[in-house]
Amino acid sequence: MRKSFALHTEPHVADVGGTELFFQPEVFGDEFMDAYAELRDARKAEGVDLDDLADADPSDIRKSGRALRVFLARQMLPESAEQFLRIDVVKAGKVLRSFQDLEEAEAYAAKQKGARIVDALRLPPRVPAELMEWVVELYGGGGDARPTTSSSGSSTASRQAGSRGTGRSPSKASTRTRGR
Structure with missing residues (x-):
């Protein structure tokens, strides 16, 4: 028996307010985990509690945000990384x-x-956080990280099979049952 595994060959593209940031087609697990560990360690070293920013030093918050940008830039192609970190x-x-x-x-x-x-590249704080979630899905194996057979990048996730839930639809509540 033989099994083939496709690899992404085209960069992933994040469109951020009209600015396209190009991410590496594939990132090796050890490189990704090393970058992630550095991000975690930097945030821990700064002592920034994201649930209590009122007591945090603004300089520490800036350094924590910078650590997130550095992590993201390590997953980007060089030109995008340079733009993102400038x-x-x-x-x-x-x-x-x-x-x-x-x-x-x-x-x-x-x-x-x-x-x-x-x-x-000025961004509201939510955008790097959303990019972080996306990058973890792409390279960390979550979400729809599988490559497609075409070179068009990631495919849209398929809808889950089965019923969507047990709640009644408001429109079905008023629908008459046939035959009564």
Whole structure:
């Protein structure tokens, strides 16, 4: 008996507000788990409790968010990763300099009176969290991570067989039974 397993060959694409981020077609398990462990360790080291952000230091929250971006970028193709990780030091609406490293950006911004750092690809906090869930499904084996036989990427999940539940549909409650 012989069994063949298809591998993704086309990048996965995340469309984030019109910006396309390209993710690696396949990620090896050890690389994925190493990156995930680094993310977990970084969040633990920062001591950021996501359920109690009111007491967290803003700098620690920024570092925790950055750790998530670094994890996601490790799953991306290089050009997308560079775009996703770019940090701009901005003063009076003008980009003074761009960085990939948070600490370097913070050090440079500290020397520029009135400057601040911003992610070049500004996103609401929910988007990296949603990307994280998607990436874990893609590479961690959950969800619809199986490749299709075509090169079009992941297929849509099939509908589960069987009944959908035991609750009555409101429309069926008023439907007359045939033959009565």
